[in-house]
Amino acid sequence: MATVNITVNGKSHSVDVSPETLLVELIREKLRLTGTHVGCDTSQCGACVVHVDSAAVKSCTMLAVSADGAKVTTIEGLASGAGLHPMQAAFREHHGLQCGFCTPGMIMSAVDMVNRKGNELDERTIREELEGNICRCTGYHNIVKAVGAGARAMKGGGKTARAAE
């Protein structure tokens, strides 16, 4: 067993895990934050994307022990306060989700995209940047619209509430 000290959504945790435990397992099973999903086990689908020290990471690809000392934001901690993050609101407004399973990873990837690429994103950029997230329901049409609108709505607010930690 190893002890991992980790800050998730602003809250500090000290968690004992076996060395092979993945970050996503720590998040889902130890901390019971089940908004982060596992869709494939092969780092393809992106349903497990979280932010580790302000960068998007597929949490099924990272060992929990590698996140020792890290600050992690999951979908549950994306919004500051009770309201929605602008990207969450944009996904709802533009019907950017159907079954909802890929949605947390999509939103976390989208916010990371804005943090890296800015608030004015053209369709080509959004489509290329979403390459690591698979959605089987929407055909991406409305996800692309949502990301563009969410990116514009993040202007001023800038980065995510917690990414700035």
Add this chain to the structure above:
Amino acid sequence: MSTFSSSVPTYLYATLLSGQYAIPAIYAEVDAVYTNTAPVDAYRGAGRPEATFVVERLVEVAARELGLDPAEFRRKNFVKSFPHQTPVIMTYDAGDYDASMTKAMEIIDYKNFAKRKADSERNGKLRGIGFSTYIEACGIAPSQAVGSLGAGVGLWESAEVRVNPTGSGEVLTGSHSHGQGHETTFAQLVSDRLGVPIETVSVVHGDTDKVQFCMGTYGSRSGAVGMSAISKALDKIEVKAKKVAGFLMEASADDIEFKDGKFTVKGTDKSAAWGDVTLHAYIAHKFSGQDLEPGLKEGAFYDPTNFTFPAGCHIAEVEIDPETGKTTIANWVAVDDFGIIINPMIVEGQVHGGIAQGVGQAMLEGASYSSDGQLVSGSFMDYAMPRADDLPSFKVDTTVTRCPSNPLGIKGCGEAGAIASPVALINAITNAVGHENVPMPATPSTVWKAAQGAAMKRAAE
């Protein structure tokens, strides 16, 4: 054999081989065989994408072989009067196939396609256009009909509407929602019918302890069959609520009118709000138990009188780099006739997703087995599904003919995109490369070979 595997290549496939066309004679043979591979069963469209592929490839290729415009060839052969009995069981009830194709051709600017093709050719690219005028049979009902074809179950749907004393309510439905948005559209129906705020309606599904026996979600049936059951229960709610309102306002139930959530007595200025009536239904102070049962809860089982027949026209336009075989979808237009639409945002989303899955079939996806039965496409690393940059944004529109076989006039929209799209894309690719043998998935290597083969054949001629 998996649960419904036997029906997919038979009754869900061969019964749609008439497509949108008046065809005097059809004959289909199907052999079902065991292999040493994983069991197979229904996937979005289930049999109908396969039927559409056969019909729409044949029609497209026949038009090309005869030197006819594929759109005009289709138009000439469309079913134009309804009801129409096909030679393969189905009786089409309503539709206007010309209308959806005409609209799709306008949106994609079909008349200027030749100019766009010439522009592509100047840039060393091949351009192609492909049609799919599809039809499907949805709802997968009535029960008597499917029973006569071998189904082990009836394919009706049930619903219960429970109105609470404060006027809020729950809809308990058999139509499980796993992306389709029933919690919204079903609440819309209730809001519309009872004139109550949508926030006061909850939709409950997916728990055998809460919901009575019901049949579930498949075959694009949640609107046509599931919501029809809710509508039937709402009819009963209205009848009962009018009786309560009659006692409350000391009038005959026959004189009660109900509109926009308000009960009025005909010819008077008396009125009662929805919440007054629901409260009185439960406190039961204004009527005796012998006059009227307290409470406001009604259930319904709805069995439709026919399948529903969503239909429409998808047109795909592609540009192909003959040097690499890479296909880019330049334009995609879908004009579908789903009958009455409850929520256009959700319907468009269903079409987008269906197209994407069909494009996946046509260009990317294939479960591949080695000859000794090892699945070599066993993970997402090997089984290619469409990603965001494989697809364009889609142009989606509708035409409407009301479905005559259910009270809401709904035909269903869940599977249409996946049914229509594979063949539209293959018709476009074959049109671009000038070669009809392009198997699915039309990967760059497949398309490259077809393009090169066609070019060599042209050079030799």
Add this chain to the structure above:
Amino acid sequence: MSATGIGAAVRRKEDQRFITGTGNYTSDISRPGEVRAYFVRSPHAHATIKKVDTKAAEKMPGVVAVLTGADLAGDKIGGLICGWAVSSKDGSPMKAGAHPAIAVDKVRCVGDQVALVLAETLGQARDAAEKVKVEYGVLPSVVDPAKTQASGAPQIHDVAPNNTIYDWHLGDKAATDAAFASAKHVTKLDIVNNRLVPNAMEPRAAIAEYDQGNDSLTLWNTSQNPHVARLVISAFIGMAPEHKLRVIAPDVGGGFGSKIFIYPEEVVALWACAAREAAGEMGLGPFGGLSHRCAWPRSRHACGACDRRQP
């Protein structure tokens, strides 16, 4: 048209929970005292099962039970069914072979279930599964549907000679032949439908729970039609009377048809915690815990091996 009535593009009520990560999918559910299930699956496309030796696996850390097809058959748990009868041209009924939820004497595809390992953690179950020794008698296999009816092709089910389940037809052959014979032009095409995997983004999953106080079972699964699942599992598979079985399909992450069907894994999960003998083996006898729970967590591998469209 009102702002929320028929025809309005109302924003979805369900989105709030999905965009905030508070949805409730089957794998998000965790029941107190649950054990995890992992399946030993066939590496061969076609083979007889000569022997399944579970002894070494049973001694692995965290393992509570290792169960086989023989155990399942011993408990008289029925096989999976096909619910739509299609007859051949001669009127004979289709020839569907038996489909036990865990293979007993023969495996018929790579990925067929051969044994179930229950352990405290999924990792332990997976490790122990590697210690289950299965002795196979490998048989020739056939993958291409077009080769299945050839003479000398491997026979997969005894009940289906030439591997043929049915030969079915629809329509008027004579009228169609006559139309082709008199046609000015005939277009001919050979078409192969590529074999697909639906791949809803949420993989299939199941959790089963036995409540001793009420002698009832609950199954949480990724289903498009939980009532149909309950009916089949009760009436045909014989797991429990319908009123003693509750099936809950919570948030389900896409289906596209693939979650209509009743699958071996959910049947086995129910059986593993329902069977009294199994409960004894699991060390959770009447007083060992409030209830017996068995979770088959999401598995993309199993989905890849099981969910397919008609080729």
